[in-house]
Amino acid sequence: MGQENPKQHQIFQESSPPKRSLRQAIEVISSLISYSLPIKVFAVKWQLIRNKLEELNSSLIAIEDCDSSQNPILSGMVSAVLASASDCYDLARRCVDLSYSGKLLMQSDLDVMVAKFDRHVKNLSGICTAGILSQGFAIVVSRPGVNACKDDMRFYVRDLLTRMKIGDLEMKRQALVNLYDVVVEDEKYVKIIVEVGDLVNILVSLLDSMEMELQQDAVKVVAVISGFDSYKSILIGAGIIGPLIRVLESRSEISKEGAARSLQKLTQNSDNAWSVSAYGGVTALLKICASVDSTAELISPACGVLRNLVGVDEIKRFMIEEGAVSTFIKLARSKDEGVQISSIEFLQNIASGDESVRQSVVKEGGIRALVRVFDPKIACSSKSREMALRAIENLCFSSASYISVLMSYGFMDQLLFFLRNGDVLVQELALKAAFRLSGTSEETKKAMGDAGFMSEFVKFLDAKSFEVREMAAVALNSLVSVPKNRKIFVQDDRNVGFLLQLLDQEETNSGSKKFLISILLSLTSCNSGRKKIANSGYLKNIEKLAEAEVSDAKRLVRKLSTNRFRSMLNGIWHS
Known part of the structure; x- marks a missing residue:
């Protein structure tokens, strides 16, 4: 009983070459069943194993005439069966010799073996169901052409599914690569993927694969599918949030980037925020953003996920407690455009409508960081400057004390620079910001007058855009x-x-004339202004406007009608 079966040993040695036939697998399984029969310990477990071995042996005998060397899926299946049989033979030998280290450990090992053989039975059934053995042992089902019908596309996807379920490592990987190629090029394949049973579940399960390459390829496919609003609920229903967060904690940067991008898309709907939080996703994402080892390609979508989650007050409070504000202020100083933009958007969102958080942003140096991004002397993209300016407006313009802090950092000079020199988009944003500033405190207005904003506003008064003219x-x-x-x-x-x-x-339309007259009316409060208007030669035009009942034109005429000029004007203005 304690001696090794010579025939069994010989069969395992003979099955070591790459091309392992079905006949070898059948002989190994038959021998293993015989070898396990006299085992007295763990009798129930061994009976379960023998039952699975009998099932597997029957299936192998049924397809014995197939040449597994001509079919890569079947060949991979045979190799996997022989590897499991070898492991099982080792367990059997230790049970025969009573040389195992512990009962609990051996029971666990035997349970794993039952599960392995059960999976082989199901995989072999899957091969037969998919019709792979009746298709002339095609090595690869050709990818359908551009105008292929839906049935051909579905058949191709099903073939890839079979390879992912029961192929060897390389075959699974190639199937994932092929799947990614088609979903990127033709979104019709995405719909087929979610319609084909088990495929989404297989992709989700592969996210937890210990094989880094399989995980990376599965993440790439999931990242594409998660970009379609119609299918997000299907991914969520398949339980994808937990695996994606576990990927964030993996060793593969490529996988982490894909997982973060997927989560960013999936959390655009705040209903999924709690799922991310429940699986520890907030902590994992904050850790990524705070780590000096994280790449910009990873930080940017991680910021995006957290930005999507701050709308949930409890999650926002947790982020603040974990130091999110200081982390993202540091990221706003990044040289990478994507990281800069994402972190600034996060700071805007977390501080929106919350004065205590806004105070924290200011206290931690957030205004200085934003002003630095907006600084024309610093190399930043127009998009980054745009985001920084929007954030400055949202965070600071409603508070006189924050505006004072802004001015102490030289913000006025920066704003004036972009009014004069910015590209069209930044210049327009600068004008909108200056427009808002002009409506704040008396001190701010004085500062803007001293800085030279008025002459710049004058230049915009004849702009093509009515909105620009009106703001100016x-x-x-x-x-x-x-x-x-x-x-x-x-x-x-x-x-x-x-x-x-x-x-x-x-x-000049009536709306613009109304604003121009209002400005001139203010200038008449200044002696030199009144004189320059009166001496300009445009009085007759102002009188015509007054006669036409243009708003404030009469008031302007009256202001100009001092004792010195009254004789020049008609007496009707005193009626």
């Missing part, structure tokens, strides 16, 4: 309401002259 006029009107600014403005003759010239143009 309103902002200028706000600034000249300050006496000190009026004096600065009228010192340059070109400023007043240009306003009057615009007012005289036929194409």
Whole structure:
């Protein structure tokens, strides 16, 4: 009983070459069944194993005439069966010799063996069901052409599914690569994937694979599918959140990047936020963002996931407790555009409508970091500057104290620079920001007047866009309401002259004229301004506007009708 079966040993040695036939597998399984019969210990477990071996042997005998060397799926199946049989033979020998180290460990090993042989039985059944053995042992089912019918596409996907389920490592990997290629090129395949039974579940299971290459390839396919709103619920239903978060904690940077991108897409719907939190995803993502070893390609989507989650108040509070604010302020200083943008968006979202968080952002140096991104002397993309400016507006413009902090960092000079020199998008954003600033405190208005914003607003008064003209006029009107600014403005003759010239143009619409007259009305509060308007030669035009009942035109005429000029004007204005 304690001696090794010579025939069994010989069969395992003969089965070692790469081309292992079905006949060898049948002989090994038959011999293993015989060898296990006299085993007295763990009798119930061994009976379960023999039952599975008998099932497997019957299936192998049924397809014995097939040449497994001509079919890579079947060949891989035979190799896997022989490897499991070899492991089982080792367990049998130790049970025969009573040389195992512990009962509990051996019971566990025998349970694993039952599961392995059960899987082989199911895989072999899958091969037969898929019709692989009746298709002339095709090594690869050809990929359908561009205009292929849905049935051909479905058949191709089913073939890939079979290879992923029961193929060897290389075959599974190639099937995943082929699957990725088709879903990237033709979204019709994505619909077929979710319709073909088990394929989504197989992809989810492969995310937990110990084989790094399989995990990476499965993540790539999942990342594509998760981009389709119609199929997100199917992925969620298949339990994908947990595996994706476990991937975030894996050793593969490629897999982690794909998992983060998938989670970013899946969490666009805040209903999935709690699932991410429940699996420890918030902690894992914050760890990625805080790690100096994380790549920009990984940090950017990780930021995106966290940004999607801050809408849930409990999760937001947890992030704050874990130091998220300081982490993302550091990331806002990154040289990578994607990381910069994602981190700035996160800071905006987490501070939105929450004064305590906003105070924390300011205290941790968030305003300085944002102003640095906006600084024209720093090499940053237009997109990064755009995001920084939006964040500055949202975080600071509603508070006089925060505006004061902004000015202390030189923000006014930066804003003025981009009003003068920015590309179209940044210049327009700078104008909108300056427009908002002009409506804040008296101190801010004075600072803007001293900095030179008024002459820049004048230049926008004849812009093609009505919105731009209107913003410039309103902002200028706000600034000249300050006496000190009026004096600065009228010192340059070109400023007043240009306003009057615009007012005289036929194409100037009534809305624009209203703002121009309002500005001129403010300037009449300054002696030098009133004189320059009265001496300009545009009085007749202003009178015509007054006669036409243009808003505030009469008031402007009256302001200009001082004792010195009253004799020049008609008495009707006193009626």
